[in-house]
Amino acid sequence: MPKSLEDWEESGLLEGILSIMSAFSHELFETIPEVKYVGLLTRNGIHVFSKSKSQELKDRILKSQDSSEAIIAFMLSIIKLENVFNENILYVTLRIGEKYKMYMKSLHGAFWIMIITEGPHSEGLLMYVLDELASRLEREIL
DSSP states (O other), X not given: XXXXXXXXXXXXXXXXXXXXXXXXXXXXXXXXTTEEEEEEEETTEEEEEESOXXXXXXXXXXXXXXXXXXXHHHHHHHHHOXXXXXXXXXXXXXXXXXXXXXXXXXXXXXXXXXEEEESSOOHHXXXXXXXXXXXXXXXXXX
């Protein structure tokens, strides 16, 4: 199994992961209305699948001051604590402003899968959804 992001990219597995995540995100948007975004966080950036077709709305949420600060703070912690990308830390939850919450799960220490929600929701259900996405990726790609 590839260990670094570069290994994942070179192996072609990253493209497969993004393809599965795209299909999974569409299923998720239909079944859990509070889920607004599904994404993959790597050391090189964030790949985001949006419920909204509007790029303007997507940009407003992901580039808002609150979102930027939360994501930047998390990325800085990654730089300071390289071990955030190892398998010992499985879940991270971040509040983004007043309305949004981000749930993340480590995937084999190489990157994080994430869900961004708006409004009230069941945290247990969202953790289950992250586990289901991770299981699907492991079954079909890994």
